[in-house]
Amino acid sequence: MPDDALSLTFSALADPTRRALLARLAAGEATVNELAEPFDISLQAVSKHLKVLERAGLITRGRTAQWRPCRLETAPLTEASAWIERYKAGWDGRFDRLEDELRALQEQAHEKGNNDEQD
Structure with missing residues (x-):
């Protein structure tokens, strides 16, 4: 244990x-x-x-x-919450970067679609 x-x-x-x-x-x-x-x-x-x-x-x-x-x-709960929060902050940052990347890919796909229509 x-x-x-x-x-x-x-x-x-x-x-x-x-x-x-x-x-x-x-x-x-x-x-x-x-x-x-x-x-x-x-x-x-x-x-x-x-x-x-x-x-x-x-x-x-x-x-x-x-x-x-x-x-x-409450002290042990505060410590556990702080431990979780450290990892949550890291994951939040990763999700934010992923969202930015997906948005950029969507914009590229949209621009490509508009260019294909003009050709």
């Missing part, structure tokens, strides 16, 4: 249940029981998902007496 931060983040985000848990925590902290409510899985399964999210640094768990709320931690 990977242990670098970015791999842990993407691995944690690969599961739809974990993404749903993060989406719920984006609205505010919640207990494990509150997080488990909408899911048709055991409390133990939800706890396992939360451990994966916690290991990836995507959540933290508070310790207020008996109440242990889970909180979203």
